[in-house]
Amino acid sequence: MFGDMEAPQAMAPLFDYLNAIAELSQEERDYLLAHAEVIEVAKGEYLLEAEKCSKDFYFVIQGAVRMYYPVEGEEKTAFFYLENSFISSYESFLKQTPARHGFQCLENCRLVAISRAVTFEILDRFPKFDLLTWSIQTEELIMYQNLVATFITLSPEQRYLHLLQEHPDWLQRINLHHLAGYLGVTPETLSRIRHRVALR
Amino acid sequence: MFGDMEAPQAMAPLFDYLNAIAELSQEERDYLLAHAEVIEVAKGEYLLEAEKCSKDFYFVIQGAVRMYYPVEGEEKTAFFYLENSFISSYESFLKQTPARHGFQCLENCRLVAISRAVTFEILDRFPKFDLLTWSIQTEELIMYQNLVATFITLSPEQRYLHLLQEHPDWLQRINLHHLAGYLGVTPETLSRIRHRVALR
DNA sequence: TTTTCTCCTTGACTATCGTCAAGAAAGTTT
DNA sequence: AAACTTTCTTGACGATAGTCAAGGAGAAAA
Numbered sequence A, B: 001m002f003g004d005m006e007a008p009q010a011m012a013p014l015f016d017y018l019n020a021i022a023e024l025s026q027e028e029r030d031y032l033l034a035h036a037e038v039i040e041v042a043k044g045e046y047l048l049e050a051e052k053c054s055k056d057f058y059f060v061i062q063g064a065v066r067m068y069y070p071v072e073g074e075e076k077t078a079f080f081y082l083e084n085s086f087i088s089s090y091e092s093f094l095k096q097t098p099a100r101h102g103f104q105c106l107e108n109c110r111l112v113a114i115s116r117a118v119t120f121e122i123l124d125r126f127p128k129f130d131l132l133t134w135s136i137q138t139e140e141l142i143m144y145q146n147l148v149a150t151f152i153t154l155s156p157e158q159r160y161l162h163l164l165q166e167h168p169d170w171l172q173r174i175n176l177h178h179l180a181g182y183l184g185v186t187p188e189t190l191s192r193i194r195h196r197v198a199l200r
Numbered sequence C: 001t002t003t004t005c006t007c008c009t010t011g012a013c014t015a016t017c018g019t020c021a022a023g024a025a026a027g028t029t030t
Numbered sequence D: 001a002a003a004c005t006t007t008c009t010t011g012a013c014g015a016t017a018g019t020c021a022a023g024g025a026g027a028a029a030a
Helices: A006-010 A014-021 A026-035 A090-094 A116-125 A129-152 A156-164 A168-173 A175-184 A187-198 B006-021 B026-035 B092-093 B115-124 B128-153 B156-166 B168-173 B176-183 B187-198
Strands: A037-041 A045-049 A056-062 A066-069 A074-081 A101-104 A109-115 B037-041 B046-048 B056-062 B064-071 B072-083 B101-103 B109-115
Touching: A014 A026, A014 A056, A014 A129, A026 A116, A037 A074, A045 B156, A056 A116, A056 A156, A066 B128, A074 A101, A074 A175, A090 B128, A109 A116, A116 A129, A129 B064, A129 B072, A129 B092, A129 B128, A156 A168, A156 A175, A175 A187, A187 B046, B006 B026, B006 B056, B006 B109, B006 B128, B026 B115, B056 B115, B072 B101, B072 B176, B109 B115, B115 B128, B128 B156, B156 B168, B156 B176, B156 B187
Parallel strands: none
Antiparallel strands: A037 A109, A045 A101, A056 A109, A066 A074, A066 A101, B037 B109, B046 B101, B056 B109, B064 B072, B064 B101
16 A cells, blocks of 8 residues: 555654654564554544444544444444544453444544554564553543543533533534534534524 | 551452452562551541542552542532442542542541552562553543443433442442432432332 | 535424422431 | 431422424535
8 A cells, every 4th residue: 555665654643652652663663564554544434333343453643533332223422533543442452342332434534553463462572562552541541531520520511612622623623413422412402502602 | 557467368359359360479469568558548538639649549448439520619429439449540640740530438448558659669570560550440441431431322310220230239338419420410310310210 | 507415503392400498318416 | 315417309490401393504416
């Protein structure tokens, strides 16, 4: 998919992200270049369908991905992953159980995909990646703790205002139907919240 | 606080928990016995007050602890930690930032407390603890992901029914005021939900 | 340009929630 | 036992959310 000169450039955002935590050696970079894959996934396609087993670990180079839960035939959106985010269904990926949620691309995406086999091979071969995965996972945990806090401590309207502050870019790139799911309300309610807020 | 014979017994639940992930060596057990502390904390006391920096990592041997967020003078309960749970404000503990939430004992508790210094010393000295902390943190992350899912996919009444199934013991040990917070509703609403549910 | 499709809004109605206030019920203390 | 405290319930009312249905705005396709 990439010539010799292109792949390194394509993975640059991933290297930048990892280097900020712990400087990678040339050997580590080469291993990733050789064993991780840069893939293009079209808008609307699924990275993982709910109820299936997660086979890959992803890093978003370009694009937007939503996480959703299937509920009575519908797909309720729970979270979004944009540039420089890792995507994994940890429970399914690690335990090889059917995933409770799925991932769908909301835009044409460019991702780094790392298979289970390669993930474990890297962890086995390069001890530094223990620290990296730990760090990545810690950030994910903190993010989820804060997300739970918004449900416990804020009303739907306050969560919308909070969203405006924390992720103004999401409003530009993600439709209100999906944002409503993230806020835990129906699209109609979000529309009315926006109406109320606009009046002040 | 403990004679030579008592401390090992007191920490047995922690060793059991860790052994189930990766068998501890005698040296590792001895190090924990020498550097981790078994403490008794009275009902109502705080393990960590919101806005302060987390100094310790805890394991619950006996008792119940609630996690809360301060909101406009009130304390909104977000989660509970009972026997065989680890308690940590990861963000505050790791980054030494003021914690957004606090922890309060709801019963007289017996806990293992491990200080920051000892935590890092253990991680440095015994590589096995990388796996252990990673495993513990992964479980915590999965738990939070599933908790977010209950807010996205379920109504307050459905969350209450879900709570009955998943944690029937909580209803015996935790008052409805605190459980209401966990469900994201007021105590009055929880009371009415229980009334509705009882009629069927 | 017209048609079609997707996305967003609005209306009407019902159900549920939050709030404030009062009152039971249960458990403690004196 | 009586007084007190804590916990839980109930009532009344206004605000907000869910649901079903219809309609409008804009983008993409014909």
